[in-house]
Amino acid sequence: MKLTTLFASAAVALGLAAGGALAQDKTKVGFVYVGPVGDGGWTYEHDQGRKAVAEEFGDAVETVYVENVAEGPDAERVITQMALQGADLIFTTSFGYMDPTINVAAKFPDVKFEHATGYKRADNVSTYSARFYEGRAVQGTIAGHMTESNIIGYIGSYPIPEVIRGINSAYIHAKKVNPDVQFKIVWAFTWFDPAKEADAAKVLIEQGADVILQHTDSTAPQAAAQAAGNVITFGQASDMAEYGPKPRVSSIIDNWAPYYIARTKAVIDGTWTSTDTWDGIGPGMVGIGEISDAVPADVKAEALALKDAMAAGEYHPFTGPLKKQDGSDFLGEGETADDGTLAGMNFYVEGIEGSIPE
Amino acid sequence: MIRLEKRPQPSRVWSLTTPLVAVVATMIMGGVLFALLGKDPVEAILTIFWDPLFGEFAFYYRPQLLVKGAPLVLIAIGLSLGFRAGIWNIGAEGQYIIGALTGAGVGLAFYPMEGWFIFPLMVFAGALGGWAWAMIPAVLKTRFGTNEILVSLMLVYVAEQFLASMSLGLMKNPEGFGFPGSRNLQQYASAHNAEIVTGTGMHWGVVAALIAVIFAYVLLNRHMLGYHIRLTGEAPRAARFAGVKPARLILFCLGASGALAGLAGMFEVSGPAGQVSIDFNVGYGFTAIIVAFLGRLHPVGILLAGGLMALTYIGGDIAQGNLGLPSAAIQVFQGMLLFFLLALDLLTNYRIAFGKPEVA
Numbered sequence: 001m002k003l004t005t006l007f008a009s010a011a012v013a014l015g016l017a018a019g020g021a022l023a024q025d026k027t028k029v030g031f032v033y034v035g036p037v038g039d040g041g042w043t044y045e046h047d048q049g050r051k052a053v054a055e056e057f058g059d060a061v062e063t064v065y066v067e068n069v070a071e072g073p074d075a076e077r078v079i080t081q082m083a084l085q086g087a088d089l090i091f092t093t094s095f096g097y098m099d100p101t102i103n104v105a106a107k108f109p110d111v112k113f114e115h116a117t118g119y120k121r122a123d124n125v126s127t128y129s130a131r132f133y134e135g136r137a138v139q140g141t142i143a144g145h146m147t148e149s150n151i152i153g154y155i156g157s158y159p160i161p162e163v164i165r166g167i168n169s170a171y172i173h174a175k176k177v178n179p180d181v182q183f184k185i186v187w188a189f190t191w192f193d194p195a196k197e198a199d200a201a202k203v204l205i206e207q208g209a210d211v212i213l214q215h216t217d218s219t220a221p222q223a224a225a226q227a228a229g230n231v232i233t234f235g236q237a238s239d240m241a242e243y244g245p246k247p248r249v250s251s252i253i254d255n256w257a258p259y260y261i262a263r264t265k266a267v268i269d270g271t272w273t274s275t276d277t278w279d280g281i282g283p284g285m286v287g288i289g290e291i292s293d294a295v296p297a298d299v300k301a302e303a304l305a306l307k308d309a310m311a312a313g314e315y316h317p318f319t320g321p322l323k324k325q326d327g328s329d330f331l332g333e334g335e336t337a338d339d340g341t342l343a344g345m346n347f348y349v350e351g352i353e354g355s356i357p358e
Numbered sequence: 359m360i361r362l363e364k365r366p367q368p369s370r371v372w373s374l375t376t377p378l379v380a381v382v383a384t385m386i387m388g389g390v391l392f393a394l395l396g397k398d399p400v401e402a403i404l405t406i407f408w409d410p411l412f413g414e415f416a417f418y419y420r421p422q423l424l425v426k427g428a429p430l431v432l433i434a435i436g437l438s439l440g441f442r443a444g445i446w447n448i449g450a451e452g453q454y455i456i457g458a459l460t461g462a463g464v465g466l467a468f469y470p471m472e473g474w475f476i477f478p479l480m481v482f483a484g485a486l487g488g489w490a491w492a493m494i495p496a497v498l499k500t501r502f503g504t505n506e507i508l509v510s511l512m513l514v515y516v517a518e519q520f521l522a523s524m525s526l527g528l529m530k531n532p533e534g535f536g537f538p539g540s541r542n543l544q545q546y547a548s549a550h551n552a553e554i555v556t557g558t559g560m561h562w563g564v565v566a567a568l569i570a571v572i573f574a575y576v577l578l579n580r581h582m583l584g585y586h587i588r589l590t591g592e593a594p595r596a597a598r599f600a601g602v603k604p605a606r607l608i609l610f611c612l613g614a615s616g617a618l619a620g621l622a623g624m625f626e627v628s629g630p631a632g633q634v635s636i637d638f639n640v641g642y643g644f645t646a647i648i649v650a651f652l653g654r655l656h657p658v659g660i661l662l663a664g665g666l667m668a669l670t671y672i673g674g675d676i677a678q679g680n681l682g683l684p685s686a687a688i689q690v691f692q693g694m695l696l697f698f699l700l701a702l703d704l705l706t707n708y709r710i711a712f713g714k715p716e717v718a
Binding site for chain 2: 030072077189345
């Protein structure tokens, strides 16, 4: 209790000291990153969002960030540090920051928090994530058409619902255009480790895969595919356009800028409320990178049509009839998966071989 | 002509002052680095070393120094015993992970039962887990003469796989919507390693670290076993004549450092971290090696070094947030500290001489 009192008095002191002159004119927005801003993937795109906020509001907003923050006590300290230093809004951009964010938020009721990819909310804590599985549907469609060996390699990070959802979505749509397609999945157990990712890509290519999908953040698999020759890849989190037009034929781009700008605006206007946002291609949170000329025009047109249908809300990537891997029913004819099922997805759909590691 | 001349005896003065000189040299070179990055070097150095201790929000950072420093000191004390005897346990990170898993495992097994005995059992299990993990390289070395550096290091990666498996499988929170990670032990009173006095950062791991410092001091200075450890490191031949049994010493040193690393992991998982998660380990086991050497393998030195290391971490994060210093610059800064320490260590055993060597 003593600490809470201390925090409260510090917050009051800050409010009196800085609030009058600075904080009111200038809104301070903090970002906590799990990786380095130069990772070329996940953290890089969050930092692009931060820069967009800085550009949009100019002198009205001050942005700060701390990179390479380990999940756990370090994250809690860094988030507290930002709140103490007078941040009005703090984005915590990794799943493992969930409990630390909730803990700090309880001590700073006047500061707004935004936690990416988690499921715990509070009056001053919102959550947000993107429907990357929509992008996976586009990838699956292109991959199914493009593969000649009918073997598609997939580099998974950790076997969590987010990643499994992506595998299922890609598989469903690859299978739809190419019934003979087969998925080979390698778990890297990392989000960012160029050496491990490159090894995973090489193993998959040796096993005959001529399309590599990745759910890890570095460009190492792209480089491995380029070295191997006739293999295509997709950029992950970031466009990775430097590997185009081949091996990189398209990409999923995390576009956080519109959301970050909207939420900052809400804090400035005093209209911020705790919400749960899960946006996809439609609102622009998930972007599909330019489909390169290595993809035939008809395939490109089909992929873009699928993208437009999802953006318009006319098509859901998880539409029945679908069965689970064990043969039990998942979705009936025309039925679509609800968000609860998608959020906790821990099974493969029928046709994918192998089991989810535990 | 400048040359290095071996001292007949290691210099006691240099042995004590090199850590301080290394810190000062790091500050100077770090200042140059920060200046090259376009930041005010004095402000940056002050932010790292002054703000956490005496700055505006020191009331929050001072307790955090204990939280960050305690596992470093606890592990480094254990490592220093072996290092003094020339027994190299590089795998404290793995023992730290296993200690956290066994400790948390005991706690989670009792959930949701409340009882005073649960936390002491977890402490015991944590120490036992770390000890057992360290016994693998110890037994392999005494039985088959394997290299404990390699075996203990490789076991870190095995432990990391265990950690991932536990976070995704056996210890996964059944109410976590399929997300990885265990229940949060902070919300389970009987298993929570809470602050002993709220707001001070003083949890049981800090107490254990302080006890370990005292225990190691007494062991090394007043006990026969401590004498044997020092003797083996300084004069292995003499140690053999004195009747020191190397196998027993290996088992003791690796076992003790493993148990302390396991304890550190257990206190961390049940307190500041709260849960078993895939990325639970953040490198304390490796940083503790730096801390052990920075503290000159002396218990009191390690205590101070652990505090200094914690200071650079916390101050480094503040400098990132306030001054926009990249985290890589902070890591280079910390690397400099070890570099200067090892480089200046030369002066303990050698002196710089000018002119031609004297003819003996």
